[in-house]
Amino acid sequence: MSQIGSGQTTLAATINNLADSITLLSPVFIVKSNNLYFTATHIMCAAMGNRWYFINDIILLTGGKMQINCSIDVLKTYAASIITCPACITRAELGSPTYVPDSKLPVRAADKKLEVSTFQGGFTPDFNNNNIIVSVY
Amino acid sequence: MSVNVDIWGALIENEDWKAVFGDSCRLTQTVGTTLQTGNDKRQPLDNSVCLFGFGLNSPFQNTEFVSWDFTNEELVSIKPFRNTVIPWALGATTGTTYATDAIESPVDNPVWGNTFRWLTPYPDTAEYDEYLGNNISVNRYITDFDYQQKFLVLIRAVCMLDHTESGITYHYGDLTGWITVPEWLTSGKTHYSNICKIILVPKTYRQLYSDGYFSLFTNIPFDINVIYPESDPHYNKQLLPKDWYAYRLQSVPELTYNNSNYVPLGFTIAGGYYSNVVDVRDRWMPFFKPQVGDWQVHDVINNGVWSARFAAYDPHTKTNDEIIDDIAHIVAHMGTFFIFDPTKSSADNDDPDVFLGILADGISTGNYTRGEENRLSEQFDWGSPTEAGFDPASISDSLIIDTDGSKLQVPLFASFSGYYYIMGGSRFREVWEFINDSFHDEYAELQARIDFWKTKYDIDPMSDDVTIAQKAVEWAKERIDCLQGVTTGIGQDPNTAIKSILCFPFDLTPYIATEDGYFKWGYNTVQGLQDNIFKRVTGSKSQFWVSGGELDTTLGTGTYVGKTRSFLDYAPYTTSQLYIPYCGCVNIEPDIYVGKTLNVRYLVDWITGACTALVYANNDIIDQISGQMAITVSLSNLDTVNYMNSIFQGNQSFKLAKSSVSSVLGGAISELSKDQQSSLGRSFSIASGISNAEVALENANYQLATAPVNFKQIMQGSSFISTGLDQRVRLYVYRPIKIDGSEIKHNTNWGLYGHTTGHACIINSSISNANISGFCVANIDTSGIAATATEKEMIKTLLASGVYV
Numbered sequence: 044m045s046q047i048g049s050g051q052t053t054l055a056a057t058i059n060n061l062a063d064s065i066t067l068l069s070p071v072f073i074v075k076s077n078n079l080y081f082t083a084t085h086i087m088c089a090a091m092g093n094r095w096y097f098i099n100d101i102i103l104l105t106g107g108k109m110q111i112n113c114s115i116d117v118l119k120t121y122a123a124s125i126i127t128c129p130a131c132i133t134r135a136e137l138g139s140p141t142y143v144p145d146s147k148l149p150v151r152a153a154d155k156k157l158e159v160s161t162f163q164g165g166f167t168p169d170f171n172n173n174n175i176i177v178s179v180y
Numbered sequence: 181m182s183v184n185v186d187i188w189g190a191l192i193e194n195e196d197w198k199a200v201f202g203d204s205c206r207l208t209q210t211v212g213t214t215l216q217t218g219n220d221k222r223q224p225l226d227n228s229v230c231l232f233g234f235g236l237n238s239p240f241q242n243t244e245f246v247s248w249d250f251t252n253e254e255l256v257s258i259k260p261f262r263n264t265v266i267p268w269a270l271g272a273t274t275g276t277t278y279a280t281d282a283i284e285s286p287v288d289n290p291v292w293g294n295t296f297r298w299l300t301p302y303p304d305t306a307e308y309d310e311y312l313g314n315n316i317s318v319n320r321y322i323t324d325f326d327y328q329q330k331f332l333v334l335i336r337a338v339c340m341l342d343h344t345e346s347g348i349t350y351h352y353g354d355l356t357g358w359i360t361v362p363e364w365l366t367s368g369k370t371h372y373s374n375i376c377k378i379i380l381v382p383k384t385y386r387q388l389y390s391d392g393y394f395s396l397f398t399n400i401p402f403d404i405n406v407i408y409p410e411s412d413p414h415y416n417k418q419l420l421p422k423d424w425y426a427y428r429l430q431s432v433p434e435l436t437y438n439n440s441n442y443v444p445l446g447f448t449i450a451g452g453y454y455s456n457v458v459d460v461r462d463r464w465m466p467f468f469k470p471q472v473g474d475w476q477v478h479d480v481i482n483n484g485v486w487s488a489r490f491a492a493y494d495p496h497t498k499t500n501d502e503i504i505d506d507i508a509h510i511v512a513h514m515g516t517f518f519i520f521d522p523t524k525s526s527a528d529n530d531d532p533d534v535f536l537g538i539l540a541d542g543i544s545t546g547n548y549t550r551g552e553e554n555r556l557s558e559q560f561d562w563g564s565p566t567e568a569g570f571d572p573a574s575i576s577d578s579l580i581i582d583t584d585g586s587k588l589q590v591p592l593f594a595s596f597s598g599y600y601y602i603m604g605g606s607r608f609r610e611v612w613e614f615i616n617d618s619f620h621d622e623y624a625e626l627q628a629r630i631d632f633w634k635t636k637y638d639i640d641p642m643s644d645d646v647t648i649a650q651k652a653v654e655w656a657k658e659r660i661d662c663l664q665g666v667t668t669g670i671g672q673d674p675n676t677a678i679k680s681i682l683c684f685p686f687d688l689t690p691y692i693a694t695e696d697g698y699f700k701w702g703y704n705t706v707q708g709l710q711d712n713i714f715k716r717v718t719g720s721k722s723q724f725w726v727s728g729g730e731l732d733t734t735l736g737t738g739t740y741v742g743k744t745r746s747f748l749d750y751a752p753y754t755t756s757q758l759y760i761p762y763c764g765c766v767n768i769e770p771d772i773y774v775g776k777t778l779n780v781r782y783l784v785d786w787i788t789g790a791c792t793a794l795v796y797a798n799n800d801i802i803d804q805i806s807g808q809m810a811i812t813v814s815l816s817n818l819d820t821v822n823y824m825n826s827i828f829q830g831n832q833s834f835k836l837a838k839s840s841v842s843s844v845l846g847g848a849i850s851e852l853s854k855d856q857q858s859s860l861g862r863s864f865s866i867a868s869g870i871s872n873a874e875v876a877l878e879n880a881n882y883q884l885a886t887a888p889v890n891f892k893q894i895m896q897g898s899s900f901i902s903t904g905l906d907q908r909v910r911l912y913v914y915r916p917i918k919i920d921g922s923e924i925k926h927n928t929n930w931g932l933y934g935h936t937t938g939h940a941c942i943i944n945s946s947i948s949n950a951n952i953s954g955f956c957v958a959n960i961d962t963s964g965i966a967a968t969a970t971e972k973e974m975i976k977t978l979l980a981s982g983v984y985v
Contacts, residue, residue, distance in 0.1 A: 068971070115971060115974070117978070118975065120967070121966075121971070124965040125947065125975060126947040127964070128960050128962060128965060129944075129945075129960070129961040130944075130946055130950075131942070131958055131959045131960075132942075132944075132950055132956055132958040133957050134937070134939065134955070134982065135934075135941050135943065136934045136935050136956070137934050138930075139928065139939065140744065140748060140930070141939055141941045142745075143939075143941050144747040145940035147937050147940075148939075149918060149919035149930075150748065150917065151919055154921075155915055155916055155917065156916075156923060157913070159912055160913070161909070161910050162731050162908055162911070164727055164729020164730065165761065166685075166686040166728075
């Protein structure tokens, strides 16, 4: 799952050599071997517009070099902008359901709890009092 | 055959009179209401005048006429009375001296034999044929008339000008048209034979009174609507206006009293005589005894009219209307008293037939009777046979039949040698006693009965249904008995007076305003309303409101509460029913009612007992549910057995309804299990638990309260069913529960659901402003981000699938 702006370990790598031409979204970096890359999750590349990249894979090369395959982390890169953009939030980590129907809510489809409330007033059955109406022409 | 229960009198003019006397024989159109029958000569009116009551209990309903050949002592024929129109026949009093002493006995002053004032039935002389009889004689049932009900009250027929006698002034209004009336009675002077033939009046007594007027006191209808002949194959209504047969009806517009002695009631008991009647007062009293005060038979000598009247009422204590009511009531039962004319033998001794009125059904003959075999026949309550001078067993044949044919003796009053009276049977007395005992106290009696019921039967419909049924039957029977008694006493079809009788199973007093009063039951002013049992309902004449109450505050504020404050408070997650007494249980939409104050009012039609429950959300009427609030007492068939059956049926329905509740529940649960049981892993063993209907009945309320499924319509509202159910409005809310079975409230902890899935929401805001710290799914406007298009798409995709902030 993506997460905005909170990489585990960020290595501000210095690009000192490029394997070849690289893409902006999925660059491949050839770097000098450093064990820190094994624990890092992101690489921030200032030369590429301060973009943050996921470290997808590391290939150990001869000559004390490493080939690091990356992919863009747009959430981390643009976190500050994203949270300020106009949005329609349709699901959120709220405390309780809202009035928006939520078919995922874990309720029983047909098993319900009955509540009975009684009106004030009503009738008192009474056969004994003035309860006869004779309608005449 | 229809029965003219409300035709209490009619003055009938015959075509023959027209033929004989010309127009003068007819009552003019200017007087009274003219009602015409068809001109078909088979129409029922014979050569007679009819002035009688035809009530259900009138003797005419049970009377036959015997044509008896006294010469050969053999029965000639027996004809139904209804095939006959009875004429009044009055003789003038010329040359007669009357004793006005109230205590004078007929023996002392045997005027009866000298002046003949009588009424005799004049049966049709043709063979009886209901429709196709002799086209001259009339052979149709006089009761074969349909009618538009408006009762006729026999008050008094007057063929004279206003006059005052005995302190009473009789105003007859414009009598111009009546001047001609006497002619067809008195024209015997010129058309003697015809008259005689027509009405069997002895010739010597059909004469004009010396003052130039013929005055007749008799009964006439007080008011009437139209009388129509009952349809038959030979009747063409189109001929109605052309017919000569007509009912002439006239009312006496006014009676003023300047003396409280007597009020003429119109009981012109022709054939009776003042002194004679007085002498046998005890015998007559059971029949004619007035309801209050004294009574007296009074002759009107000076006007040349023989008439017997009964001072039945004190005008100071009874209004004219009340008197009329009472008269009508009595006449309805008894009709007009009639007496055989004992003078026939001298006047028409060439006619061997004597027509006697008898009462059928073994009630009495009262007319022609003799011999031991008739001793036990019901007669008037004579007291003792010797007192009355009448003992059928003691009457010799010679007193009955003068074999020489010169005279006829039918000695009911055996001691009145030479004077013969034949009167109606004992049914009168029977009726009278009924009236006396029941009618005038009918509502007192009704009250007593109801009081009896109130104290004896403590109906608790909520107890158990068997008891309900038993008590209800007793309860109904008491009332039906009363009603039957009352209606029988009145002699009226209750439908003519009553629209409906409703019994509400709860006290109405909080909902309707009443006042002391009275109402007219048929012809009778029912005065029993001043008690606490019956009161006149004021206000609307068709409906009233009953409050079913408001939703109480057990859930908080008196409103339909949305408990979770979320979509879970609405359908389909939450559903609702409203149980409304007398209307049943109906679904209501929580979407409408959540957060609203519920209120239920009933609009009740008190003619039918139907009700409409209006369900309010705040002040708005949202739902309307129909029901039946009152138990209807059948008017069409005031039959105790049937009504009891209906009560039983009602109770049975109550049982079935309860059973249906359980079956509905069970069935619904079973059906639900097909779809839901596996996924929810829930055992619906409750379905089998309801298999026992009795258990279900006993636990109906519990099941209703705990049933986890909806029941849409338990039953239609019914008054009797509803009396056994809750009498309060109830709101049933079926709320969802969590997957683990726990209750859902506003503050329910949903665990990691919000963190992992997120609660559905609609928040139009930047993520930062939304202050969301956890999981978030959003559609975002990325135009403000300085990224490549691909990157922006990636951002949108990621946000739509959910991100952690």
